[in-house]
Amino acid sequence: MLNNRLKNFNIILASGSPRRQQFFKELGLDFEIRLKPVKEEYPHRLRHFEISDYLAQLKSLPFKEELKENDILITSDTIVWHNESALGKPRSHEEAFQMIASMSDQTHEVITSVCFTTKNTQKTVNAITKVTFKALSKDEINYYIDTYEPYDKAGAYGIQEWIGQIGITKIEGSYTNVVGLPTHLVYKTLNSMVD
Numbered sequence: 001m002l003n004n005r006l007k008n009f010n011i012i013l014a015s016g017s018p019r020r021q022q023f024f025k026e027l028g029l030d031f032e033i034r035l036k037p038v039k040e041e042y043p044h045r046l047r048h049f050e051i052s053d054y055l056a057q058l059k060s061l062p063f064k065e066e067l068k069e070n071d072i073l074i075t076s077d078t079i080v081w082h083n084e085s086a087l088g089k090p091r092s093h094e095e096a097f098q099m100i101a102s103m104s105d106q107t108h109e110v111i112t113s114v115c116f117t118t119k120n121t122q123k124t125v126n127a128i129t130k131v132t133f134k135a136l137s138k139d140e141i142n143y144y145i146d147t148y149e150p151y152d153k154a155g156a157y158g159i160q161e162w163i164g165q166i167g168i169t170k171i172e173g174s175y176t177n178v179v180g181l182p183t184h185l186v187y188k189t190l191n192s193m194v195d
Contacts, residue, residue, distance in 0.1 A: 002187060003028050005194045012073045014059055017152075019160075019180045020076065027183060029190075031074075036062040040077070040088075049126045051086050052077045052113035056124055060117040072193065073117040078180050080155030082108035087155045096145045096156035100163070103155070105135040107170070110155070110178045116189055125189055127182035129173030131159070136167055 011031040013024055024031050038061070042054045055077035063073050080087040082103055090096035113126040144163040150156050157163050159171075159178040176183045 001028065002190060003030055006030075006072075006190060008070055009194070010068070010071045011190075012063070012071055014063065014073060014075045017180055019158075023176060023179075023181045023183050023186075027187060034063070034073075038062060047084075048081055048109075049111050049113060049128065052079045052111045053115075053124050053126060055079075056113040056115035057122070060115050060122070063117070067117065067119045069119055071118060072190070074114060074186070075117070076112060076114040076181060078110065078112040078154045078177075080108055080110055082106070082155070089154055090151055090156040093145055096150060097141055099156040100136065100141045100144070101138075103133050104141075105133065107132040108155070112177050112180060112182050114182065114186055114189070116193065118193075123189065123193075125182075125185050127174050127177040127185055129171060129175070129177045131168060131172075131178060132170035133167050134169050136163075140166070 011029055012034050013021065013031045014034055015021065016035055021033065038059050040055055042051050046054055056075050059075035059077065060073055067073060087099050090099055107130055110129045110131055111126055113124055115122065115124045148161050150158055159168060174182045174184060
């Protein structure tokens with residue numbers, strides 16, 4: 001349906017995430033994947049969704065010069081916001097453990113920003129989902145990290161994995177946002193771009 005409306009456009013997904021690529025397939029979109037390395041650093045004055053907005057826009061910069069008239073480049077970034085700070089991807093078992101333990105028996109926010117860049121315009125949207133974990137035991141956290149190695153995930157966990165099945169007691173907002181892409185917003189924004 002949407003794919004038909006976008007037939008005159010070339011959709012470029014700049015993401016190596018298999019989860020985001022799968023969502024694009026499930027939305028029925030024809031797209032190509034283009035990857036360029038970006039150092040994911042942001043000014044420390046930024047808070048909350050300002051961080052993911054900034055990083056999603058930053059990821060579009062290396063493509064700016066090569067976009068053609070009918071290209072729509074899509075870049076995105078997900079952070080976990082907890083205790084007034086952003087949890088990125090853990091670099092070690094210890095860091096992953098600390099992140100998950102800090103969210104145990106607490107509610108945190110998962111924020112995904114998606115940036116749509118064309119030759120002449122740029123639009124950034126974001127979604128915020130509240131996720132609540134039960135009290136997790138040390139054994140549960142260690143088992144999850146050892147088995148699933150969640151080092152490519154913001155906040156050190158994937159909701160679609162074991163820890164989400166046994167540990168999450170409440171979710172307010174978009175589920176796909178927590179997986180890594182607010183598909184309802186992508187659909188809505190792409191529709192609005194061809195109106």
